[in-house]
Amino acid sequence: MAEVKLLGAWGSPFSRRVEMALKLKGIDYEYIEEDLANKSPLLLKYNPIHKKVPVLLHNGKAIVESLVILEYIDETWKTNPILPEHPYDKAMARFWAKFIDEKCMPATWQIMFRKEDEREKAIEEAIQNLKVLENELKDKKFFGGDKIGLVDIVANFIGFWLGAAQEAAGVELVNKESFPVLCKWIDEYVNCKVIKENLPPRDKLIAFLQPRFMASTWKY
Numbered sequence: 001m002a003e004v005k006l007l008g009a010w011g012s013p014f015s016r017r018v019e020m021a022l023k024l025k026g027i028d029y030e031y032i033e034e035d036l037a038n039k040s041p042l043l044l045k046y047n048p049i050h051k052k053v054p055v056l057l058h059n060g061k062a063i064v065e066s067l068v069i070l071e072y073i074d075e076t077w078k079t080n081p082i083l084p085e086h087p088y089d090k091a092m093a094r095f096w097a098k099f100i101d102e103k104c105m106p107a108t109w110q111i112m113f114r115k116e117d118e119r120e121k122a123i124e125e126a127i128q129n130l131k132v133l134e135n136e137l138k139d140k141k142f143f144g145g146d147k148i149g150l151v152d153i154v155a156n157f158i159g160f161w162l163g164a165a166q167e168a169a170g171v172e173l174v175n176k177e178s179f180p181v182l183c184k185w186i187d188e189y190v191n192c193k194v195i196k197e198n199l200p201p202r203d204k205l206i207a208f209l210q211p212r213f214m215a216s217t218w219k220y
């Protein structure tokens with residue numbers, strides 16, 4: 001039987017993405033928690049370029065970068081596909097995953113670190129990006145349609161981490177008035193079994209984030 005291992009960190013939305021995909025497909029794997037303050041020789045060996053989690057080990061071969069790993073998983077294990085079949089739909093899913101990673105996540109994350117006087121501009125930028133997502137979702141249940149797909153998995157930061165980060169930083173960006181569609185998606189999302197079971201404990205995450213938001217030098 002194939003051997004699957006995952007190097008991850010409990011509070012990382014990136015390694016949680018991989019866990020969600022593996023669980024969704026029913027793949028057995030061994031989880032190895034990394035201490036990112038004291039990286040293991042295993043992490044440095046298998047991800048020498050970025051030195052980050054997640055790292056997926058499949059029969060001894062390493063795959064890194066969560067978006068790359070998610071596609072690898074989908075191509076390797078065909079049950080419960082997370083990417084659409086049609087090339088155009090597939091391209092669109094990749095586009096939105098990239099948009100979330102490159103625009104939405106950095107913009108929303110910045111807010112938690114900005115000083116009060118710089119926050120307004122940062123908030124404006126984050127809102128613009130989140131509005132784009134709100135519009136993309138429209139009346140769909142999930143980004144993937146009726147079921148969780150690649151984009152929903154990639155958006156786990158918005159589905160869960162953002163709420164905890166807002167609480168930890170004392171900022172309110174997303175609520176039912178400003179983002180009704182996104183909030184409806186968040187409700188559906190966090191109540192979906194495979195997602196719920198692969199989220200970190202909210203209180204632990206808030207306690208982890210709070211002191212880091214105070215220290216301006218910390219980056220995720």
Ligand SMILES: N[C@@H](CCC(=O)N[C@@H](CS)C(=O)NCC(=O)O)C(=O)O
Nearest residue numbers: 012014036052053054065066067220
């Ligand atoms: N683009 C990477 C980002 C992964 C990432 O930023 N991982 C963080 C944990 S949330 C990490 O390992 N940080 C360790 C470091 O920066 O030294 C991915 O999608 O996998």
